[in-house]
Amino acid sequence: MKQGKFFSGWLKRPAILIAGGASLLSSMVWAQDPAAETGSAALPKGAPNIVVILLDDVGFGSAGTFGGLAPTPNLDALAADGLSYTNFHTAGICSPTRASLLTGRNPHRTGIGAVMNSADDRPGYSGIIKDSTASIAAILKQYGYATAAFGKWHQTPDHELSQAGPFDRWPSGRGFEHFYGFQGGETDQFHPTLYRGTEPVDASLTHDYHFTNDMTAQSVAWFRNQRTMQPDRPFFLYYATGAVHAPIQVPQSYTDAFAGQFDEGWDVLRERIFARQKELGLFPADAELPTRPAEIPAWDSLSVEERTFAARLMEAYAGFVTHTDAQIGQLIEALKQSGEYENTIIFFVGGDNGASLEGGIEGSLNYLAGLIGLPEPDAGRLARIGDIGGPDAHTHVNTGWAWANNAPYQWGKAMPAWLGAIRNPLVVTWPARMADEARGTRRDQFGHVNDIAPTILDVLNLSLPDSIDGVAQQPFDGTSLLYSFADADAEERHDTQYFEVFGSRAIYHDGWFAAADHGRLPWTPPSPTPTSLEDDIWRLYNLDKDPTQTNDLAAQRPDKLAEMQALFMQQAAANDVLPLRGQVVVNRGIETIAGDRTTMTYGPATRGVPENGPPAMSNRSWQIDADLHSDGNATGVLGAVGGVSAGWSLWIDAAGHPNFTYALFDLQTLTLRSDQALAAGDRNVSVQFDYDGPGYAKGGKLTLLVDGVAAASGTLLATTPGLFTIDETFDVGLDRGSPVADYPVFNPFTGGHIEGFRITLIE
Numbered sequence: 180m181k182q183g184k185f186f187s188g189w190l191k192r193p194a195i196l197i198a199g200g201a202s203l204l205s206s207m208v209w210a211q212d213p214a215a216e217t218g219s220a221a222l223p224k225g226a227p228n229i230v231v232i233l234l235d236d237v238g239f240g241s242a243g244t245f246g247g248l249a250p251t252p253n254l255d256a257l258a259a260d261g262l263s264y265t266n267f268h269t270a271g272i273c274s275p276t277r278a279s280l281l282t283g284r285n286p287h288r289t290g291i292g293a294v295m296n297s298a299d300d301r302p303g304y305s306g307i308i309k310d311s312t313a314s315i316a317a318i319l320k321q322y323g324y325a326t327a328a329f330g331k332w333h334q335t336p337d338h339e340l341s342q343a344g345p346f347d348r349w350p351s352g353r354g355f356e357h358f359y360g361f362q363g364g365e366t367d368q369f370h371p372t373l374y375r376g377t378e379p380v381d382a383s384l385t386h387d388y389h390f391t392n393d394m395t396a397q398s399v400a401w402f403r404n405q406r407t408m409q410p411d412r413p414f415f416l417y418y419a420t421g422a423v424h425a426p427i428q429v430p431q432s433y434t435d436a437f438a439g440q441f442d443e444g445w446d447v448l449r450e451r452i453f454a455r456q457k458e459l460g461l462f463p464a465d466a467e468l469p470t471r472p473a474e475i476p477a478w479d480s481l482s483v484e485e486r487t488f489a490a491r492l493m494e495a496y497a498g499f500v501t502h503t504d505a506q507i508g509q510l511i512e513a514l515k516q517s518g519e520y521e522n523t524i525i526f527f528v529g530g531d532n533g534a535s536l537e538g539g540i541e542g543s544l545n546y547l548a549g550l551i552g553l554p555e556p557d558a559g560r561l562a563r564i565g566d567i568g569g570p571d572a573h574t575h576v577n578t579g580w581a582w583a584n585n586a587p588y589q590w591g592k593a594m595p596a597w598l599g600a601i602r603n604p605l606v607v608t609w610p611a612r613m614a615d616e617a618r619g620t621r622r623d624q625f626g627h628v629n630d631i632a633p634t635i636l637d638v639l640n641l642s643l644p645d646s647i648d649g650v651a652q653q654p655f656d657g658t659s660l661l662y663s664f665a666d667a668d669a670e671e672r673h674d675t676q677y678f679e680v681f682g683s684r685a686i687y688h689d690g691w692f693a694a695a696d697h698g699r700l701p702w703t704p705p706s707p708t709p710t711s712l713e714d715d716i717w718r719l720y721n722l723d724k725d726p727t728q729t730n731d732l733a734a735q736r737p738d739k740l741a742e743m744q745a746l747f748m749q750q751a752a753a754n755d756v757l758p759l760r761g762q763v764v765v766n767r768g769i770e771t772i773a774g775d776r777t778t779m780t781y782g783p784a785t786r787g788v789p790e791n792g793p794p795a796m797s798n799r800s801w802q803i804d805a806d807l808h809s810d811g812n813a814t815g816v817l818g819a820v821g822g823v824s825a826g827w828s829l830w831i832d833a834a835g836h837p838n839f840t841y842a843l844f845d846l847q848t849l850t851l852r853s854d855q856a857l858a859a860g861d862r863n864v865s866v867q868f869d870y871d872g873p874g875y876a877k878g879g880k881l882t883l884l885v886d887g888v889a890a891a892s893g894t895l896l897a898t899t900p901g902l903f904t905i906d907e908t909f910d911v912g913l914d915r916g917s918p919v920a921d922y923p924v925f926n927p928f929t930g931g932h933i934e935g936f937r938i939t940l941i942e
Contacts, residue, residue, distance in 0.1 A: 226413045227609065228402075228523040229319070229635055230514075232507060233280065233417075235273070235331060235424040236592060238534030238584035238599070240449075241500055245529070245604050246456035247584065248440070248448065249500035253508030254606065257527055259619045261608030262664065265461055267626040268687075269532050269603050271595030271680045273364055274306070274333050276531040276628055277419070281314040281334075281353070283632030283643075283655040285677070287755045288312065292679065295333055296364060296905055297705075297762055298769050303755030306336045306769070308348055313647040315632040317354025319415045321644065325405045327357035329394045330419035333364050337789045338770045346377050355417070359397045363789075363906030366390065366421055367822060368428035369570040370917035370924060372787070372907050379787035379908075381915060384924055389430060391420055395506045399513040406517060418510065422503040423496060425535065425546050426573035426824070433498030434491075434568045441493040444478025444486065445579040446471065448493075452586040460621075462587065467729045469589050474700060475579050476540060484561050485541070492542045492576045495568030496584070521611040524638065526631055529604035533591035534584040538575030539702040545824050546575035548844035551901050552704040553876060555845040570917070573824040578702055587727045593701045595678035596685050596694035596718070598728050607660070609638075622663045624671045625687065629657030637661040656754075677750040681705075681762035682712055686747035690723040693733075693743035698761035705762040707875075712759050717744060771795075777940040781818070783933035785911040790820055790902050793909055793938045796868075797899055798875050800941040804865040805829055806934040811859035815928035818936040819910060821903035822917035829866060830920060831857060831928075837864045839883045840920035841895060842903075850920065851883040853890035861934075862886060867941075868895075876900040911936045 242251040244258050245265075270276040274294045275286030286292050287303030289312040298306030316326040328350045335348045340362055350358035359375050366372055371390045373380050382393055398418055405414050422429075441448060453468045471477065481489065507527075514520040539549045544563055548555055566572040585591045585599035594600045605626060636643060637659035646652055658673040671689075678685040682697030695715040699705055719733040719740045733740050751757050772792040773779060779794055794801075805817040813835060819828035825844045831837050835856035842848045857864070865884045871877040878895040907916040913927040914920075 225522070226639065227611070228413045228519055229324075229415045230523055230525045231280070231417050231631065232525065232527045233277070233419040234503065234528065234530050235419070235421055236532065236535040237423055237500070237530030237603070238581065238586070238591060239529075239588055239602050239604060240452040240456065240586035241423070241534060241584040242504070242529060242604070244606075246452045246459055246461060246586070247500070248452065249437075249497040251500065251504040253504045253511060254527065254529075257511070257525065257608050258606050260610060261525070261606055261613060261618060263621045264605035264607070264624075264626050264660070265621055266623045267528075267603060267605040268601045268676065268678075269528070269530065269628050271532050271600040271678055271683075272593050273531050275680070277332075277334055278308060279657075280528065280628040280631055281316065281417070282308075282312040283315065283629050283657045284312045284653060285629060285656040285754045287679070288653065288656065290755075291334060292756065293681070294364065295336065297681070298336065299760070299763075300769065301755075301758065301760070308334060308353070309653075310648070310650040311653045313650070313652055314354045315635055316415055316417065317647055318636070318644060320354050320356065321647065322641070323412060325409065325412050325414040326355045327398070327401050327414070328355040328360065328417040328419070329358075329398045329401075330360040331366075331421050332358070332360060332362050332419070335362055336770070337791055338772050340787070340789045341772055341792055342377075342379070342787060344377070349377055351376055357401060360394060360419070361421065361906060365424050365426065366906045367426060367570070367573075367917040368421060370822065371421075372916040374787070379915065381925060387430070389428075389502075391422055391503055391506045394418070394420070395509050398510055402519070403513070403517060406519065420503055420506075423499040425538065425575040427492075427495050427499050427568060427575060428570065429495060429499040429502045429568050431569065433502045434495045435498075436501070437494040437497045440497070441490045442486070444489075445493075445577070445583040446478045448580075449583040449586045452583065456587065462726060466587070466727055468587050469727055469729050471582070472589065475582055478579065488561055488564055489542050489577050489580070491564050491567045492538075492574060493580045495574055496576045496580060498568065524609040524635070525607070527606040528628065528631075529606070531603075532593070532601065533588070533599045533603070534581035535575070535592045536578045536581045536590065536594075536701040537592070538577055538581065540578050542577035542580070543575045544572040545844045546573060547824060547904065548846070549702060550704060551899065553844055553846055553897065553899070571823060589728060591701070593680050594683050594696065595680050596683045596696045600680070600683075601678055601685075607664075620667065622667060624660075624663050624669065625673050625676070626660055627657060627673060627676050629655070630660050630673060631657070633657045633659040634661055675746070675750070677747055677754065677756065679751070679756050679759070682710075682715075682759055684747065684751075684759070686743050686750060688743065688746055690721060691739065691743060692720045692722050692728070693740055693747065694718055707763065709763055710761045712761070719743065778937065780935045780937040781911050782935060783912050785909070785936070786915065788909040790904060790907065790909060793820075794940050796938065796940065797901055798870070798872060798877070800868055800870040800879070802865060802867045802939045802941060803829060804863060804937040804939070806861075806863050806937075807931055808861050808934065809857050809859050809931040811930070813857055813928070813930035815930075816910075816912065816914045816922070816926045817864060817928060817933060818912075819914040819919050820907070821919050822907040822914075823919070824917075825899065825903035826907065826919040827903075828914055828919040829864060830914075830922060830926065831864075832922070837883060837885055837890065838920070839866045839881065841881065842919055843895065843897060843899065847896050849881065849893050849895055851881060851891035851893055853883060853885055855885070855890070857885065870898070
């Protein structure tokens with residue numbers, strides 16, 4: 180039985196959506212063969228603008244529009260003006276979802292089957308997107324659309340992220356004429372690491388700066404400029420927020436607005452969300468709420484202090500959701516004021532995966548530490564409760580809150596064996612073409628992010644070009660959703676879809692869902708070696724009758740389970756999913772900027788090098804050297820990597836004294852300072868680190884030297900076994916992004932010039 184039939188009793192179902200029917204769409208056909216190598220020089224009159232909005236790490240039950248307790252009035256308005264898809268799916272984790280959304284292909288087929296930070300040597304997981312899977316931006320640009328991307332990208336391999344390029348897999352190489360945003364998986368919202376086009380830029384940080392506000396203003400300025408200069412040229416705008424991915428950072432007033440609202444805890448919150456979802460008609464009255472997994476503690480089992488800390492984390496999360504909705508409202512309002520809203524198709528994807536469980540059982544002020552095996556100490560956590568959501572913390576919510584915000588589904592991000600990882604809302608609006616009786620209705624046909632690109636071309640009555648830039652194109656894997664626009668009762672057309680992240684895997688087919696978990700829980704460090712998948716236990720669900728995935732039928736229907744397992748393997752083989760492997764600590768066989776080099780010297784204008792770009796300094800001894808000329812009043816950063824959460828910086832303070840700071844998350848911050856100010860002339864300031872290895876994350880002795888003479892020394896209790904951050908960069912002559920040490924933002928070097936900055940690995 181098709182899932183739509185199961186929901187037919189409680190959905191409002193109009194017969195017609197598109198005013199004028201298909202004939203109205205057919206007037207938008209291009210003047211030439213749509214499969215041609217290049218598009219028409221002149222666009223058909225009336226071609227709509229297209230806006231794709233993508234949020235980050237938002238659970239199905241987070242937004243008020245879909246039952247959540249964080250008000251989202253602007254999403255409410257969009258849903259009231261269009262269609263809400265409640266059976267829509269993502270890839271279960273960031274980079275694969277983005278690749279699939281923009282290309283219309285399955286993620287592994289594009290080469291991005293894993294989050295960029297976990298790419299490896301398998302073809303489907305390389306992190307190197309294939310030219311044969313061109314983006315919808317590249318296709319639309321051929322036909323004359325103006326194209327721009329704002330916000331998070333996270334689809335460029337790290338070894339191509341320096342200013343040496345190549346830039347083929349930057350947004351500008353994937354069909355976007357303009358880009359303003361960040362390249363990594365996250366960024367500090369108050370001190371972001373940004374690029375304009377392919378150039379590193381530093382945001383103009385005012386006292387009330389926030390990146391979501393900034394990217395919204397940049398988006399509005401771009402499309403207004405487009406309409407002024409080329410009023411007849413439609414635009415494609417990709418708006419991908421960093422919200423509400425960690426670090427959860429938001430203006431304090433938004434956090435304070437939720438004070439005391441979550442004191443009852445995640446168990447009560449989840450039940451309340453599910454009750455609201457039933458009131459909204461999202462689920463039938465007899466739908467069941469799955470019980471809390473044993474790995475997540477009951478709220479009542481926490482101490483008073485733990486509850487106080489956790490409640491404030493959730494207040495910041497809800498504030499971030501509401502703040503993001505407000506900024507999207509600014510974008511929509513600007514479209515209305517400019518007269519563009521009516522003829523703009525908006526695809527609002529409510530998350531690139533479910534809410535993130537990576538904050539850990541206790542929640543965190545510096546969550547990445549726990550993910551790499553260096554969890555923050557309990558002592559002092561409550562004393563820093565005022566930092567939650569602010570610029571001095573990389574806040575992340577407790578696993579319990581993420582689970583609650585994925586209501587009614589189980590688990591979350593990176594676990595696609597469960598709907599909590601892959602079920603995200605979709606809202607589609609196009610006021611100029613939507614009949615009044617259709618607005619505010621829902622669709623329950625199965626959908627996937629790979630459906631959006633085919634839908635866009637279908638709406639425009641275009642076909643996927645046979646080749647782009649001389650490269651033959653792979654066909655779409657997605658299915659256009661246009662068939663469902665005008666007919667809520669239309670038979671489901673996207674009837675099969677596989678999912679896989681880190682070995683956790685699932686297959687959907689005609690209302691059935693089979694899945695097997697694998698490996699670690701998302702808030703624990705990955706294994707240093709691949710783990711076997713042979714003992715993974717498969718489960719089976721009939722989602723037509725069991726929409727919340729509560730009744731495992733594997734034992735009752737072994738025949739159906741075997742059929743679904745075989746279908747998964749067929750799909751896996753066809754989409755470069757094989758060989759399957761769990762997540763490991765080390766990226767196997769992946770190219771890096773440094774390669775095999777054990778020493779690299781950087782010039783004074785080095786900017787935006789990814790943290791894993793220099794020779795790998797973790798788990799070994801090393802030395803850094805800054806050769807400079809001082810005019811006698813030198814001050815500022817010589818070289819730095821990381822930011823406020825963790826990193827290192829070699830810098831000269833306002834009094835002219837050389838310093839070296841190593842910040843190890845919330846475990847230890849060690850600053851060495853020379854007693855003497857740096858004299859004028861040609862100088863060398865260096866740091867030696869003698870590692871206490873072998874092994875991972877050991878400590879060691881740090882020595883700060885000036886002109887080869889020891890000026891200060893100290894002991895690190897431990898070091899990072901891998902990265903400090905996943906977004907901040909290595910830079911010479913300033914500290915881009917958030918500051919590593921206690922100095923002004925950026926803190927550029929002045930009072931002389933830097934000749935070179937050298938990193939050397941020591942055997």
